Amino acid sequence: MLDIASIAKLGGARKYNIDETIFYAGDSGHEMFIILKGKVGVLINSIDGFPIKVAELGPGDFFGEMSLLEGMPRSATVEALEDCIVMVINENNFEKIIAQQPNLAYRIMKGMSGRLRKQNEEISQLKHGEAAESQASEVNSSVKILDDSIFPPNHKTYPLTASPDDEAFLFDREVTCPVCEKTFTVKSVRSSKLRLDKVDNDMRQRFIDIEPLWYLVWVCPHCYYSNFNFEFKQVSDSMARKFLDQSTELKDKVKLQFSNPRKIDEVFASYYLMLQYLRMSTQDPSAGAKVWLRLSWLYYDVQDEEMFIYASQQAYDMFKDSYYNGRRSTTVEQEQRLSLLLGELSLRLGENEEALKFFRGALVRKADGNNTVNRQAEDRIAQLRETNKT
Ligand SMILES: [Zn+2]
Missing domain, CATH: 2.60.120.10 (Jelly Rolls)
Known part of the structure; x- marks a missing residue:
């Protein structure tokens, strides 16, 4: 002791x-x-x-x-x-x-x-989802789109509002913007209250009674710098200056203010604002890929099939770019999981041959291969063979 x-x-x-x-x-x-x-x-x-x-x-x-x-x-x-x-x-x-x-x-x-x-x-x-135990109203949007160039052409508005019950999972947090250095308040999810329900094949984590994706992106209301909450502070001085120069232009394109409870249109706007920042700040295709993957889940939830496929295609292209060209220092297991995810996305996009290739790529029999991934990949390969037979 x-x-x-x-x-x-x-x-x-x-x-x-x-x-x-x-x-x-x-x-x-x-x-x-x-x-x-x-x-x-x-x-x-x-x-x-x-x-x-x-x-x-x-x-x-x-x-x-x-x-x-x-x-x-x-x-x-x-x-x-x-x-x-x-x-x-x-x-x-x-x-x-x-x-x-x-x-x-x-x-x-x-x-x-x-x-x-x-x-x-x-x-x-x-x-693998085994740890589950351990752990529409009126659209009166407060997103004003003055110039829709930050959204893809077929993006729409959607009549979905967060449940007032979300409030029990949230708390207000004071944040200082690393770009403009002004402070503001964000809604933050209490991770102590999150209970994992399951993990989908495409790695989407489902939580009981709340969808944290709605609160994942913080937006500075002063300069519109936006990023995932856990990466929010990671801005270099030179990038902060570069972004600040363009921030007025961005604010001319869209006006965003979160309602309480917030609306899905505001959430979409926060993700697209983040993409604006990422385009400026990084060459790494996996940065955009993880945003598009989450956008695909949000489009799934609002039942916009067309945009669901569009966002999935963007995620797929960027993850694939990262898989073949990325300079990553990743473990064998991470490579396996990326391959598995690419398999799932191929399947979603109807590219069954590609899917099979990626699922096979996820199989690593050597000692450093992860058996959970191996099992999932084997299951998917077996299912694909069944589908191809019939
Ligand atoms: Zn700011």
Whole structure:
């Protein structure tokens, strides 16, 4: 057991409120944390950059040690699932603490190798939907389209409004825009309340009683910079200046203000605003692909078949570009999952031959291949063979 009381004397304790983010994956940091009170959730990025919860940690558990010891960027996002008090260990007090608590050093070493392995196993189960237990009104749109060039030609308006019950899952968060540096309030989903129901074949996570996709994109109301909430802060200074130069032009094209409860048209506008930013800021096709994949799900929900196919085609083309040409540093498992997703999208677009090719590509029999993916790929190949027979 750790002697928490004596550790507490050496370092600073810090409080985090429920749903507060302690750090994001990719952040730099030189601290590790020991939980004194409360619970935190560990979220890692799935294949296309989306966070999924892979672990919960409680009192006595620690996290963030890789950044402290090796100066590596944070490998996961950590959020408070309850009000928490954590002990902060940094370069200044680390040696003192280890000297006093040699078994902490042992636990850190053991934890480092064990945790990564566990996360990989859990992510497989999550994707396979096995971890479910662990975890229209009037359209009076507040989106004014002054120039529809930010939307594709056949995009329409849709009579769908969020349920007032969503409010129970949401809280207001103050955010400072990394582009214009002004502050504003966003609706943020309490990840502590999310219960995963299942994961679709195309990796869409279904949650009980709420669709977090509606709240995934934050829009700065001052400069219209828009991005996924978990990537919102990741803007370089030069990109911020470049975007700010064009922001007036963007605001001439569309006016967006979220209603409460929000309307699907506002949600669509937020995704298309984000695409405007991404076009300017990145050459990476997978960045656009993950936006289009989510747009396809939203179009599915509003039952616009034509736009569902259109968005799926965009996602498919961009993921394919990334698959063949991307410079990625990915694991074998991530490659398998991308191949599987490309198979699903091919199938959706009626390209059965391509689908078969990608499902076969997802099969990796070697030791580093993931068996959950292998099983799913085998199932899809068998189903395709059946369909081709009849
Ligand atoms: Zn801004």
